[in-house]
Amino acid sequence: MIELLEIFVFGTAMGGIFALLASGFSLIFGVSRILNFAHGVCFSISAYLVIYFIKEFSVDIFSASILGIFFAVLVGFFVYALTKYIRHNVVMVIIVTLAFALLVEQFLLLSFGNRGLTMPPFVEGIQVIYENLRIAKVRLLAIAIAIATLLALEFFISRTIIGKRINAVSQDIEAAKLLGINVEKVLIATFLISSALAGIAGILYAQIFNIYPAMILRVLIYAFAVVILGGLGSFRGSVVASFIIGYIFVATMKTLGAQWSEFVMLITIVAILAVRPTGLFGVKE
Amino acid sequence: MKAIIPLAFLLAILPMFVPSAYLYLIGLALLFAVLVASWDLMVGYTGQVNLGHTTFVGLGAYTAAILQLPARIGAAFDVHPIVAVILAGVLSAFFGLAIGLLTLRLKGYYFSLVTAILPLVFMQKVFVWRGVFGGEEGFSIPSEKILVATTLEKYYVAAIFAIISLGVIYAILRSKIGLRFKAVRDSEELAEALGIDTTKYKILAFVLSSFFAGVAGAIFVNYRMTVAPDLYDVPLMLLIILSAVIGGLGTLWGPFLMGIIVYLAKNWWLTAFRFGIVNEEIILYAILIAVAILMPRGVYNEVKEKLRRFAKS
Amino acid sequence: MRWAVLVALTLLIALCAMPEQKQVAEQKRDKVVIGVLAPMSLPEGTAQEKAVKLAVEEINAKGGILGYKVEVVVGDDKLDPSVGVAEFKRLATLQKADVIIGGFSSGVMLATMEAMAETKTLFLADASSPSHSAKVAENYEKYKYWFRIAQNNATTFAFDIADMIKMLRNNGYEVKKIYVIRDEHIWAEDVMKTLRPLLLDLGVEIIKDVQVPRNYAEYESLILEAEKLNAHLIVPILALTGTGDVLVKQWASLRPKILLAGHDLAAIDHGFFNKTNGAANYVIFLADGGALVTAPITELCKEFVEKYKAKYGHYPEAHQAYGAYDAVYIYKRVVEEASKNGEKDPFNAETLVKYLERFNESNPIILTRPIAFTPNHDLVWSDKTIRNWISQWQDGKQVILYPEHVANGKLKLPPWMS
Incomplete structure (x- = not known):
């Protein structure tokens, strides 16, 4: 019982962070058909900058986080600009975003070193959940922040004008153009929102765990896994898939051991793909 | 194709001018160039973006390593290194077939996404069964069980392999099969209308490309005498993609030569530029981004075009 | 077109290789070259480079080794076995390093030991896997140039x-x-x-x-x-x-x-x-490595950490610094002893292996830590030496x-x- 509860709480935190990360990746793909290999840059850069601002300028954690997310958004805009003229060329987009991600990874490696860094949490302390099951408060806060952000995003997409336009463009770009929607603006908005989400995910992750340069590519694996499972371009699909993967991940770690967690996660995904190639919620291309 | 002969000649006389430490690197660069050329065979000629080429490099590498050192799996048999290298290629090709059957019938981005996570699955295998595969540090093969021993011999093995591979890939692409690959790339609908079984040809290209990757991986192991998970890893994959794309997809020669240039640049020429927050990798990636944006058809094609125009005027 | 590329490529390779060729021709010794090969993106790498440079600076200020000026050349293995081997060869053959100090990753070490055997270069090494010294035991003649100096065998x-x-x-x-x-x-x-x-x-x-x-x-x-x-x-x-x-x-x-x-x-x-x-x-x-900044166990160690701080503004960032510093001094010591004993070439690796082996359990050399080698060139683990x-x-x-x-x-x- 207590084990199940533990898997539930830890898995929800993991899934929430995955969801913030992967839903942005999926949104960008949905709107522009860009496979953004530089999505992990937004995730890592915000976490690194928060740590840097706190350490070098003694900024408090909350202001530092806002700055970090701001820089993540800037990076997102930069990636948008970088891919603007080669967007039609799938291979080139992969190349450019991947090369940019590796460039930033090297930069982080040279300026911060290969060792992982940790961030001071928003809240210190431990919360007793049940009997001896204690959980760091920051992990519970991360769950709350992730869920609140995802709900806000859902509201944004289904209720606001920009959100509806994002939805329209990702469903049928030609029809959206005919309706007079400025596709370019929608794309920019999508990049900015997605980058901010990745930035938030990075900060939450670095508070619970740690951040290191190789994370830039590592998080892409999770994002890939999520979008394959949830279906490319489907926002709700990626959110559901994120939590599923979060639980699989934590449950495997708990039962078989950490070395199996990624192996099992990846094998599960390949298996699902063999049975249902378009993912759980995917539409046929 | 005629250029293969002078290339072979140049590679044959190179050891007379170049000291052995660099010869060692040039041999590695040639092996790497085969990886790039074989990736181009799949991606440049059939248009299917394979992000998991290193799966087959690593698979070939570990297969050969274990066949040459069967004590790792508690077996006792003797396989000649050449046989081990070829079997490594065959096994890679076989896996390529299985994975191709599973993924290439799907259209769109799924092939790319699945191949992107494949090397990671295989890499995990190395960590999970550490006793056999040696985990992170891999394992080394004693020199008496290796294909050839000295740097000079290794260099020639790499050079001969590179020349043969280039020749064979070129021949395939010139044949009827090659034409069908291109038909699939240029318009899948049209190819299907012409009665070409597109899935079959995609799988064929994938199998061939995996075979070369597997053999190259096996020779890598014999070359440096250790096998380690870096042969599966993302940085190697990226280097392959970058070289092929900058060289010019679908030109074979462009990716092959660019493979040599990029590998040597990364591990030799650019190592002098290391100061503060800049190192050779940062310079390389920056150049590559610039080239990709400014010359999206690859350096080889763009320069060729310029030269042609220059010759006309 | 292909011709042009081929010719350009060959020229480029030849050009890059040429200037170094001239150095190869010089045979007479005018300096001692110490190579450092480690992953420079990690503190374990930079600490070794810094410690070697500190030791060499001190030695040069006191007249070098046997009167020869000591020069440091640096390689980065990038934690990649292929790169490690290529860099080792570069340091050993083109830069003519008399001894190479460094290492960190056990996997890279396994690969570079092959380059060491081929170039017959003395290698005073970090990395802790027992598989390295096992190689020395298996094939002594081939791998005898390798000595573990930074830390005990991991077992x-x-x-x-x-x-x-x-x-x-x-x-x-x-x-x-x-x-x-x-x-x-x-x-x-x-x-x-x-x-x-x-x-x-x-x-x-x-x-x-x-x-x-x-x-x-x-x-x-x-x-x-x-x-x-x-x-x-x-x-x-x-x-x-x-x-x-x-x-x-x-x-x-x-x-x-x-x-x-x-x-x-x-x-x-x-x-x-x-x-x-x-x-x-x-x-x-x-x-690990047998030394701590706030609990130095020898006089030299106490001096070393302070000198390190004075030069670089901080204490050693990894324990490998002690090993690398000791490596330079132990090298100096064996060369001088070989010279004193009238060896024809006191820098010859074959000769120096014998002199290094003299520092065994009953005869440790006291540097920043007391160092003694086992017959397989591991460090002796004991209360009296390093543990x-x-x-x-x-x-x-x-x-x-x-x-x-x-x-x-x-x-x-x-x-x-x-």
Whole structure:
């Protein structure tokens, strides 16, 4: 019982962070058909900058986080600009975003070193959940922040004008153009929102765990896994898939051991793909 | 194709001018160039973006390593290194077939996404069964069980392999099969209308490309005498993609030569530029981004075009 | 077109290779070249480079080695076996390094040892896997140029952990069940193989043996589990995972009534206490490499850490610095001895191997640590030479607890446990 509860709480935190990360990746793909290999840059850069601002300028954690997310958004805009003229060329987009991600990874490696860094949490302390099951408060806060952000995003997409336009463009770009929607603006908005989400995910992750340069590519694996499972371009699909993967991940770690967690996660995904190639919620291309 | 002969000649006389430490690197660069050329065979000629080429490099590498050192799996048999290298290629090709059957019938981005996570699955295998595969540090093969021993011999093995591979890939692409690959790339609908079984040809290209990757991986192991998970890893994959794309997809020669240039640049020429927050990798990636944006058809094609125009005027 | 590219490529290769060719032609010695080969993106790499440069500066100021000026050439193995081999060859053949100091990753070391055998270059090395010295044992003639200088063979951690448990018991802290968290890596396996029978003799049960991959950071659930299983001790055997600081932080915030004592490589770092915001307090660890900034065991060591700080503005960022510094001095010493004994070429690697082997268990050389080699060129593990001192973080200071002759403090238990 207590084990199940533990898997539930830890898995929800993991899934929430995955969801913030992967839903942005999926949104960008949905709107522009860009496979953004530089999505992990937004995730890592915000976490690194928060740590840097706190350490070098003694900024408090909350202001530092806002700055970090701001820089993540800037990076997102930069990636948008970088891919603007080669967007039609799938291979080139992969190349450019991947090369940019590796460039930033090297930069982080040279300026911060290969060792992982940790961030001071928003809240210190431990919360007793049940009997001896204690959980760091920051992990519970991360769950709350992730869920609140995802709900806000859902509201944004289904209720606001920009959100509806994002939805329209990702469903049928030609029809959206005919309706007079400025596709370019929608794309920019999508990049900015997605980058901010990745930035938030990075900060939450670095508070619970740690951040290191190789994370830039590592998080892409999770994002890939999520979008394959949830279906490319489907926002709700990626959110559901994120939590599923979060639980699989934590449950495997708990039962078989950490070395199996990624192996099992990846094998599960390949298996699902063999049975249902378009993912759980995917539409046929 | 005629250029293969002078290339072979140049590679044959190179050891007379170049000291052995660099010869060692040039041999590695040639092996790497085969990886790039074989990736181009799949991606440049059939248009299917394979992000998991290193799966087959690593698979070939570990297969050969274990066949040459069967004590790792508690077996006792003797396989000649050449046989081990070829079997490594065959096994890679076989896996390529299985994975191709599973993924290439799907259209769109799924092939790319699945191949992107494949090397990671295989890499995990190395960590999970550490006793056999040696985990992170891999394992080394004693020199008496290796294909050839000295740097000079290794260099020639790499050079001969590179020349043969280039020749064979070129021949395939010139044949009827090659034409069908291109038909699939240029318009899948049209190819299907012409009665070409597109899935079959995609799988064929994938199998061939995996075979070369597997053999190259096996020779890598014999070359440096250790096998380690870096042969599966993302940085190697990226280097392959970058070289092929900058060289010019679908030109074979462009990716092959660019493979040599990029590998040597990364591990030799650019190592002098290391100061503060800049190192050779940062310079390389920056150049590559610039080239990709400014010359999206690859350096080889763009320069060729310029030269042609220059010759006309 | 292809022709043009081919010719250009060949020219480029030839051009790059030519200037170095001239150097090859020179045969007469006018200097001593020391190569450093390590991963320069890691503190373990930069510390070695800095320490070698510091030692060479001192030696040059006093007239060099046998009157020759010493020059340092640096290579970066980038933690990649292919690059490591190529760089080793470059340093050994083109830069004509007389000795190469360095290493870190065991996998890269396995590959570079082949380059060492081919170029017959003296290699004073870091990296801790027992497989390296096993190679020397298997094929002495081929691999004899290799000496481990930075730290003990990793299997010795098992003896230290056993002694650690004895030390805790002697201090009245009962240890019957331990919870092991270790690297998912061969080296940790080797430690466990040696450790298991030792624990059996001590009557200690391993209630769980958890293996974690690189960058693993989910220790909270492990600590909770250790608590549930009534473990007396959480024993980390962590180096490559690189998240020893996260473990310490989560342990300090969960405050279980279990001591954290084992080999957590991160804890050796002098800046570890600040890095963890004091969570490191009361953590018991092994001072790998046999030296600590706040507990130097020889005079030279005391001088070295201060000189290092004066030159670079901080204390050594990794324990490999001691090994690299010692390597330069031990090299100087054997060359001078060879010269004194009238050897024809006192820089010859074959000759120097014999002189290095003279520093055995009965005849250690005292540098920043007392160094002695085993017949397989491992460091001798003993109280008198180098071992991984059992140490503890106490209020921002690293204190050696055991063995007694080097100890400078007593065990302290965390306040939430007493």
